[in-house]
Every structure is written in C-alpha cells, then in structure tokens.
Amino acid sequence: MTRRPTHWLLKSEPHVFSFDDLWRAKKRTTPWDGVRNYQARNFMRDSMRAGDPILYYHSSCDEPGVAGLAEVASEPYPDALQFDADSKYFDPKSDPDDPRWILVDVRAVRKLPRPVTLKAIKAEPRLAKMGVVQKGSRLSVQPVTAAQFRVVLELAGVEE
DNA sequence: GCCAACGTTGGC
C-alpha cells in the first residue's frame, strides 16, 4: 500500500520571499503561487493536505538551508495568477473550467533555534537521501520522510 | 558570474 507523503520541503529565494517575510505576513500565511513545474504542482494538488509540516528552505543565497518551520494551511485550489494577464505567471493556455496550476496556502509555524544549512545537511549521513542534496535536484516542492524531518529538527535544536 | 543539470518548446 502506498501512502501519500505527509512531510514537505519548500524552496524559496529569500531575496524574493524569505521565511521572515512569511512570518510577517497576514496570519503568517500566503498562497504558494507562481509554481510552474508539473511535478511540484502534482505534489501540491495530489498529496499535500492541510496540517502537513513543511521545512522552509532558502535557496540562491549566501547560506542555503532550512530557515524555518511551516505547515500546509489549506486544501489545494487553483492559483489565481494563472488567470491574471498582468502577472508574470499568467498562463493563457490554462482553462478556467479546468485550471492547470493548483496550489496550497502555507503558514509559518516557528522559527528555528538555529537554521540548518545545506552544509550541515550534507554533513549528516542520515540525510544523505534528502532531495536537496541529490545532484541536479531543482524541485521547489518536494517530499521528505518523517525520519528526515525529525533529523532536521534535531539539527535545528528543536526540543520535541 | 559561471555553468551543470534539468524541464519545456517546437520543428520535423
């Protein structure tokens, strides 16, 4: 029996939208819009459910790594930007009756006592199979196992 | 800024 993944890692470029930006957002929540990759969309549409825990990962910055904890804050629903002609994420080929791009809301849950850098992840044998350390992995929405999630919390100094 | 790895597009 295949069970759906329940733990996640989301990438964001901090100079575009950092964990602190999410923390300061209204209700600490934002729609995870602008994802235009089918694999990432499929995870949001088919597997993510409200309450799933998320590692919020900063990429393309001085110190890449997990910057905070978040959670899925809605069920999946269509990304409004795909129908906004003024948005860079406008998709003229998306049919309003059958939207192509589906997202979930994301809510910041807690800051970490210390961030878990990519360097630290690479140095931790128990995280050798995490997506972010696989060569060429560019997926911005990806599952992590519950065990990997726990190890990251441990490295972050989170007491359970 | 470089560049390898990857995804998407479009001609055929």
Next chain:
DNA sequence: GCCAACGTTGGC
C-alpha cells in the same frame, strides 16, 4: 515521437 535549442535553477 525525437531531439536540439532554449530558458531556468541553484550551488559555488
């Protein structure tokens, strides 16, 4: 359906 060209990602 193939695959070259192109655009993007993301660590370094």
